[in-house]
Amino acid sequence: MQQTIAKVDLSAIAWNLQGVRDKVAPAAVMAVVKANAYGHGALTVSRTALAQGCTHLAVARVDEAIELRKAGIEAPILVLGGFSHDDAFFIPRFELQATVFEEQGLRQLSAAARKAGCSIPVHVKVDTGMGRVGVAWDNALPFVQRLLKHQELPLQGLYSHFATADWLDKSYAELQLERFRETIEQLQRAGIQVPLKHIANSAAILDMPDSYFDLVRPGVMMYGYYPSRETTESIPLRPAMTLQTQVHYVKTIERGESVSYGRQFIAREKTNIATLPVGYGDGYNRLLSNCGEVLIHGQRFPVVGRVCMDMILVDLGGCADVAIGDEAVLFGRQGDQWITVDSICEKINTIPYEVTCWISKRVPRIYWNAD
Ligand SMILES: Cc1ncc(COP(=O)(O)O)c(C=O)c1O
Incomplete structure (x- = not known):
């Protein structure tokens, strides 16, 4: 007898991503495929997302990224979460992009890059109010300046994450967005240009067009679900x-x-x-x-x-x-x-x-x- 199965309609994922791309253009799309693509299967979903024009993938852990690389995925993969001392050495080996926001991570990545004899593109995570991880937004400039001393760690991105973008009341999300903007401006005033600035998750993609910057990071909406009942349905979605x-x-x-x-x-x-x-x-x-x-x-x-x-x-x-x-x-x-x-x-x-x-x-x- 056939066992229990999860049928995943890849045309629904492609359709959802097409809706995202149409709405956010010219911003690029980083498909969030952490946690086995929210249970849908990271490898197949990644292939679908890349075929659909997504330029980047995001995962939470180094081992999730390694699994994709070993299966032949060549697109840039950003590891959103932290990494252990041992993990750090796999980052250059598998040509991953890493998130940094504190000194120890910086040192570990620097050592790993020097040992591998190559550079590791990094994205600085800024805490604008999520309160999880990230360099405090009003302290980001000195951190980025220290990072820039490491030629082996080229600054590829600056990003943050919303805590309440899925609420009807967007006041806190707007405050976070304002802090993110101010951080970017501080860097610009110091002559620092960041290639990829990104903050928008699914809720912000639906409701906060001012948050798109260079790239957006849809997760749950790729799979066909609205992040909450309080967001608009400005992109029609099909559950996969x-x-x-x-x-x-x-x-x-x-x-x-x-x-x-x-x-x-x-x-x-x-x-x-x-x-x-x-x-x-x-x-x-x-x-x-x-x-x-x-x-x-x-x-x-x-x-x-x-x-x-x-x-x-x-x-x-x-x-x-x-x-x-x-x-x-x-x-x-x-x-x-x-x-x-x-x-x-x-x-x-x-x-x-x-x-x-x-x-x-x-x-x-x-x-x-x-x-
Ligand atoms: C840093 C980061 N960006 C983007 C996302 C995608 O969020 P969502 O699934 O709400 O679109 C997540 C998911 O939790 C995340 O942690």
Whole structure:
């Protein structure tokens, strides 16, 4: 029997990126493919993004970038996150671009570049208000001046990240944008030109055209989701992923009988139950116990009882024509019905980013609609 699969529609990713490119031109596009491309499969998504005209890729960790290089990706890859002392030596070896914002990172990269006998293009991360990492925006100039003493570390970019661009109230995002602009102006006054200045994530791409600069960094919107319900939908998006499985077992239970751990569902009347071979081990969240929904034969059925590691149970009610092997959709479209990732997020209080990132390694990604 076919196992649980995540079907990824590459034409949706291409379409979403085309929408981004049309909106942000002439700014370039750096496709954010960290965390296995938000669960969609970093390599195939990277290839699709590059074919679609993205000029750069971004990942969070050095090992994510190495995986792409080893698979033959030649485009510039920026590592957004930090790196260990050992990681630093892989950065020149795999011709990666690194993020710097403090002295230790600078020293480690400098040592790695000198040891490799080549240069490492760096992007300086500026903290304009996200409060995670980055050199404080009003202290960026002296840091960049120290960086410029390292010829082996050419300044390729300056970037920052928004904390609230996905809010309806853009006042804090505007403050961050203003600080970013001021940082750029300070550098310019000191005679420093930065080739790539970038700050826009998906929310800013949708709602803050003043934030595009030289390059934008779309993540979640590439995969077809709006970052929140408060952004506009100024670019039409198509969700790329469908999570589906096949009915594993069907049975009838009598009133008073229960299904799954903890007897959290007890039948009020005789009913038909389908068992599906998917669970939290595949990334179907346990919080969907007794509240998820599934499409079978283009009809919606409730998930009943606790979500197990490898199985869930679905109440088919009086519907008796569901058979072993029938397709069941956990999110995505079936017939004219659609279970949206947003509807799952609403039920269990999370964001689309997390829902697709959850899909675990054991779920094969099946690509379709490739060019
Ligand atoms: C530094 C940075 N840039 C861009 C993105 C993409 O953000 P989004 O998925 O909201 O577009 C992320 C994602 O978290 C990020 O950390």
